Structures are given as structure tokens and as C-alpha cells.
Amino acid sequence: MSSFEVTGGIKLKGEIEPQGAKNEALQIISAVLLTSEKVTISNIPDILDVNNLIELLSEMNVKVDRIDRHTCIFQADDVNLNYLRSEDFKKKSGRLRGSVMLAGPMLARYKKAFIPKPGGDKIGRRRLDTHLLGFEKLGATFTYYAEDGFFYFSTEGLKGTYLLLDEPSVTGTANLVMASVMAEGTTTIYNAACEPYLQQLCKMLNHMGANISGVGSNMLTIQGVDKLYGTAHHILPDMIEIGSFIGLAAMTQSDITIRNVGLEHLGVIPDRFRQLGIQMNISGDDIHIPSQELYEIQTYMDGGVLTIYDHPWPGLTPDLLSIILVVATQAKGSVLVHQKMFESRLFFVDKLIDMGAQIILCDPHRAAVIGLERKNKLRGIEMSSPDIRAGVALLIAALSAEGKSVIQNIDQIDRGYQYIDKRLQHLGADIRRV
Incomplete structure (x- = not known):
């Protein structure tokens, strides 16, 4: 069974186009x-x-x-x-x-x-x-x-x-x-x-x-x-892949342009990433995420901790909560991620905790993330991909971490993301399929 070997801490740059949905x-x-x-x-x-x-x-x-x-x-x-x-x-x-x-x-x-x-x-x-x-x-x-x-x-x-x-x-x-x-x-x-x-x-x-x-x-x-x-x-561009690339750019402090995103079909996805403090510039049907030293999670108007949760369309798709959770680990501020639909989808956070993230798994549906503000980088570890979206979230974490990570069971990632290693290599990522 194949694995990804990833050396993190590299700022990426370039253009990428999402696959079909x-x-x-x-x-x-x-x-x-x-x-x-x-x-x-x-x-x-x-x-x-x-x-x-x-x-x-x-x-x-x-x-x-x-x-x-x-x-x-x-x-x-x-x-x-x-x-x-x-x-x-x-x-x-x-x-x-x-x-x-x-x-x-x-x-x-x-x-x-x-x-x-x-x-x-x-x-x-x-x-x-x-x-x-x-x-x-x-x-x-x-x-x-x-x-x-x-x-x-x-x-x-x-x-x-x-x-x-x-x-x-x-x-x-x-x-x-x-x-x-x-x-x-x-x-x-x-x-x-x-x-x-x-x-x-x-x-x-x-x-x-x-x-x-x-x-x-x-x-x-x-x-x-x-x-x-x-x-x-x-077929439309894949909104989950678009969200994944937005999160990847923020976590790795990269300058990435996502081409032909089908903006009119993305709903609240750009706004949810903006709530994490991620800057993005929209030009026509492209999204440009500039290199950002630090991004700060918004709070509610009364100062309360932000909660991001999934909801039937036009709410946020549950497939992006794993990405949002991992992106929050290096932000300034805190967020409560509430996965309502699937009770086992947050169980991958133990790997992020092993990498140095500050996460409290409240129950099978909720996780509180305390951002590290880049004061402490995540560290590379050996881990396994439990499902498609968690697998890519762990890949994003590995690309931002110090040192080398090994991600096993990448067949799960291949189920949902085409040629992901080659496309990330084109942006400058140090990723190798073993």
C-alpha cells in the first residue's frame, strides 16, 4: 500500500485548477x-x-x-x-x-x-x-x-x-x-x-x-x-478541492491562485475561510490567496468564540470541516468546530495533537481548537489517512510542519483527489509517493 513522504515548511507558489466535482x-x-x-x-x-x-x-x-x-x-x-x-x-x-x-x-x-x-x-x-x-x-x-x-x-x-x-x-x-x-x-x-x-x-x-x-x-x-x-x-469544479487549496495556502503561508473555481456555486465557502482570517482576492472566476504571515479568527460581535458547523445547502458542506479544523491550528484565536452529520469524522484530531496542535475533542461531534499563532510549528510524524477529507487535512498539516511526515493509507486520498502529489509538486511541495 502506498504512502506519502512529505517534508514540510516550504512556502508554495503558483497556479492550480480544481478537478471536476x-x-x-x-x-x-x-x-x-x-x-x-x-x-x-x-x-x-x-x-x-x-x-x-x-x-x-x-x-x-x-x-x-x-x-x-x-x-x-x-x-x-x-x-x-x-x-x-x-x-x-x-x-x-x-x-x-x-x-x-x-x-x-x-x-x-x-x-x-x-x-x-x-x-x-x-x-x-x-x-x-x-x-x-x-x-x-x-x-x-x-x-x-x-x-x-x-x-x-x-x-x-x-x-x-x-x-x-x-x-x-x-x-x-x-x-x-x-x-x-x-x-x-x-x-x-x-x-x-x-x-x-x-x-x-x-x-x-x-x-x-x-x-x-x-x-x-x-x-x-x-x-x-x-x-x-x-x-x-x-461537471462543475470541485468545491471541496477549492476549499482544500484555500486552507493549504493559508497553512503554508503560500501565494496560490486557484483558477476557474465556479465562484457562483461556492456559496458560503469563501466567507467561512474569511472568518478564519484568511485573505483572498477574487478576479473573475479565480481566487488568489496571498502569502499571509498570520491570520486571526474572528469572534462574534459580543466577543464570543466563533463556532463553525456544517448545515444542508446553502450552509457549509460537512466535507470541509476537517480542512477548517486543521487550518485553525496555526491561526490566532480559537474556534469551536461542530460536525453535526457524522459522529466519527473528528477522530483524526489525535494525529494533529501528536503533531503539536492544541485541540480539545469535546465529544464525537465537537472539537475546540486553540490556534498556535505560528509560535510553535507543527512537527512531522507518521500517521494514517482514515478517510478522504481527513487524509487531505493531514496532508495540509504535514506540508506546514517542521520535518518529515509519512502518511499511510493514501488510497483514501486518491479516492477523492486526482494526481494530488504531482499537482502539489508543481507548486513546489516536497511530496513523494512511496
Whole structure:
């Protein structure tokens, strides 16, 4: 298994462009199952999770013409439904969280689907209830096979209905939207997620002939249609990677320009980093983070300690809290990081504490960070990446630390960040894949 060897304390400089959005790609690529016609997708991130999903579709006999590493033409005109019953499908889909989003399109078009136990990060419970209950209300029935943790769904035909989601789950909303576009009648999804990636999915489906209104709000109305057609779609820049690069620049006192960020889709992300005291200049669709000796965390107007927490869109995405936490370790001031959605996502802070950070883990959801003000630098250690976002947070810490760090289990990082070592080397980082 590969590791990163990192020698920190180097100021970086240069330009970097974000990859295509991982979370959007998993939804968009799943949606190609809804039509027998060709669907061209561009700006695909060349990362493990996305490549595994493309491989899974290929095994299902979806025609995949990979023009280059970031552009694919898909055609699902001869899907092998028998493959869904195979041990190979169970094995491959079970290790990929995104495979759950194949269920909605499969139910809509083929009236049957399998859902594996959630794979991917070990960041806490990731419930499937929103998906399962929604499919049931649309007219599907399911059987759970405890021996291998699979749900088998079938339907005689999905019918539109009113769905009030128990939580604004992004993958849950995406799955139910894809299931509903060819259901008979009208489906209303209330308390729907409205992240930019979900908006992108709805826009793509409408281009394919779907009838979805309310896009961008928490209430979607879907008039079922008989058939969807081919289309072309360009994936947005990855907002999580953009936030990661902002944090990297601040921690390493670097001068970095992030090109073509899709600023209109970033929501509160720039403002949350500004609350940490990070300066940034916006020019067109680029963000420039100048080299900054020290950044000071803001307080509330009454002098209270700042709390940064995740919240459904348009609030802050939970995927950036690990980055914000590590950036706060070298700031002036204190902040309480409150991770509401996943109870295991903050457990990587023990590595930061070993590096010299001042962090109090209050409980599984909250961590108080007392900034070191650069009076004491973090020190390099040997550590392991527990999940995608924590892995990059630890990489940022290592790049800012004194001495050498070794980060193991970097397959987790590769799942979400393409060629990250080569791209950071281009900025001047001393990072080596071993």
C-alpha cells in the first residue's frame, strides 16, 4: 500500500485548477442508465471512486468510450441485468458508496435494483432510510438479504407521490429524483437537498427530456415522462478541492491562485475561510490567496468564540470541516468546530495533537481548537489517512510542519483527489509517493 513522504515548511507558489466535482460525477454517471441513447460527460475527475463506478457500469455492459481521462461517452442500450445478481457486482458495488445511486435509475427503467451496504469512508453511520422509504412510497417493494447485506427492490411500475424526506440527503434526493423522472404521474419531493451538484443533476435530466421544476429549492416537482434522451453535460469544479487549496495556502503561508473555481456555486465557502482570517482576492472566476504571515479568527460581535458547523445547502458542506479544523491550528484565536452529520469524522484530531496542535475533542461531534499563532510549528510524524477529507487535512498539516511526515493509507486520498502529489509538486511541495 502506498504512502506519502512529505517534508514540510516550504512556502508554495503558483497556479492550480480544481478537478471536476466528485460528488456531482457519481450522480451524473449513474443517470446514464436512464436512457438507451449516448450521454457525453466532460470534466470527469480521474479518481478512484469515479473510476470504480465507471468500471462497474462497464461490467453491467454499458458501452463506455473514454475519449480521454476526463471525458466519457456512455450508452446503456444493452444492460446485462443478470450481472446485478452476480457475486462480482456485490463485491464491487459494496465497496463504493456511490453505487447506491444506481438504484433509482434501475428502478425507473428496468423495475428492479440492488442496493449494497454503504461502502466508502468510515466516518460514522450513513443511513439508507431516506432512499428505502422513498422507493417504497413510489411503489417499490424490497427484500433484505442479511447474509450479504443487500436490498433487492422490484416494482410493477413506479407511481408519482408526495415525498417528505426525513432529512435533506443529497444522495437520497438524487436517487429519488432519478427514480421519479419516468414514474407515472406527479412526484413532489419536499425537504429535498438543493446543493449545486443536485441542481446540476436536475438540469441534465431536464436536457434529457425530464420535467423537473423547483430546481435550487427544497421542493422539487417532477412530472413523469415516458422516455429520456441523450445529452452532453459538463461537471462543475470541485468545491471541496477549492476549499482544500484555500486552507493549504493559508497553512503554508503560500501565494496560490486557484483558477476557474465556479465562484457562483461556492456559496458560503469563501466567507467561512474569511472568518478564519484568511485573505483572498477574487478576479473573475479565480481566487488568489496571498502569502499571509498570520491570520486571526474572528469572534462574534459580543466577543464570543466563533463556532463553525456544517448545515444542508446553502450552509457549509460537512466535507470541509476537517480542512477548517486543521487550518485553525496555526491561526490566532480559537474556534469551536461542530460536525453535526457524522459522529466519527473528528477522530483524526489525535494525529494533529501528536503533531503539536492544541485541540480539545469535546465529544464525537465537537472539537475546540486553540490556534498556535505560528509560535510553535507543527512537527512531522507518521500517521494514517482514515478517510478522504481527513487524509487531505493531514496532508495540509504535514506540508506546514517542521520535518518529515509519512502518511499511510493514501488510497483514501486518491479516492477523492486526482494526481494530488504531482499537482502539489508543481507548486513546489516536497511530496513523494512511496
